[in-house]
Amino acid sequence: MSNKIVHGDGVDLAVQIRGAADGPTVLLLHGYPDTHTVWDGVVERLSDSFRVVTYDVRGAGASSRPKGRAAYRFPLLMNDLRAVVKEVSPDGPVHLVGHDWGSIQGWEAVTTMPELFASYTSISGPSLDHAGRWTRAHSGTLRGLRQMLHSWYIVFFHLPVLPILSWRTGVAPRLVAALERTKTPHFSGTVALDGAYGVNLYRANILPRMRHPQERVTDVPVQLVVPEDDAFVTPALAASALPFASRITRVSVKAGHWVPVTRPAEIADLVARHAASI
Template sequence: MTPPASPVTRRRIRGDGVDLAVYEQGDRSRPTVLLVHGYPDTHAVWDEVAERLSGRFHVVRYDVRGAGASSRPFGRKRYTFGYLMADLQAVMDATAPDRKVHLVGHDWGSIQAWEAACTMPDRFASFTSISGPCLDHVGHWMRRRLARPTPSNLRRAAGQAARSWYIYFFQTPLLPELMWRAGLSRPFARALELGEGVPPRPGHPAATMARDGASGVGLYRANMLRRLRGPLDRRTDVPVQVIVPTRDLFVSPHLVGGLAARVPNLSIRPVKAGHWVPRSHPDEVAGWITEHMTGARSGPLDATGPRAPRRAPLDVG
């Protein structure tokens, strides 16, 4: 039986030049799980999952820069990974300063969480990634397939390129912002309901979506093409769970191929769902996060010692 949800408290903390709206639930003495949202969402995309986790854990969420009730800096330079990592660190320092955090990310929240898990692994007890791959891994994945242009490799590379059409559109000056401000939020919400079975609920899609979408294109302009064209050699020893929605219209399930070589402690969970799986399958997502957290040790920041790796049950190549 799932324990009852805890009330939500909100406060503001200072990130790197921005004010961040932070939302907490649950007993602060219990293990902390940090849920990071993607684009063009806010913390509210996690509402159902947070409700299910808050009876057992200290649940932390925040609106990333450019979204929801947080500050909206102008210009692409303010959305680079360096600023995102500083914000993430500020949230952890304010909510769980003396212990490791269980990190969970969806979409762009997962993309930046990969950066965190690879650059400051000692800060995390576990990481669950959903529909947001490591950009460096994607860059290497594409290069390997193009270097061996078999029909299968070319088909998979082309499939991901087709899913990523919006990335290139977002590089266009002004047009994406104008479309969001002209009313793109309404058809977006309708497509979410019809395409993924995710009906609107209070907070999601957010009333601020037009501004969130316009500001958040900075994430794509500041980071995407640079990393995909010149991928770094990213690795992490953090225990990683990748939840793979097999009906994702934006992220190919095949992107997990080769990931085990860079993440020795890896498990993969496929689910027949679309991109917004935290909204469409909150019971399953909360259950898998709980299982992954329980299997990974959560302790003080100076905790050391090996963890037994878990074999990924699926690698789709």
């Protein structure tokens, strides 16, 4: 295992490289309010055959924590991701895997800089542009209402002060544990800061894209992993991506939102099979 600092767009990114040095490179991108450790169980199972790369996104873990919502907009996130890919795999594309906000970033990446990726596995995080179109099409329907109820937290994260206090006081991690029906949340020891800074991901990106969804299509081979018991993303919303990828496979798993933690062997197997199929 090796750790390095990669310079992104005005930030330092903590990058971890593990596994087979001569294997295909798989890049695992975590969500909110996680760090790279959310992938530990998956990494362990992929390391025999793949060179596995993780990193803490800006605002999380050991990476820089810039202040203000403007520092978390998509163009900067994409510049960070591009810098990591170019550093760890300068001679060819990588297999990208994203969960939650890592998956949201992944959709932005494979639709705007597809040449960097050999394949993409998306877990519990739709493209905001796909979600914006889907929400408009299903407003007033039972599907739309169901997803709106699942998305209550997005409104909460746009409130002043309260979201940050909820992470710093430990209320938010306990609530997540209750929603996921686990005894204790899986978050890292930096979760109070990860949650407080990372909330800017929502504030910087959600409303602009939901109001004005852009055209987002890709020819990168996509595997769409849909947890059936996800407390935040309904299967119907997850499927909003299907018309926008020319090569896409949908796989349902009986699990909640944090399936990389609860079902790491299954996720590792799906990632390995998808990468091998390319």
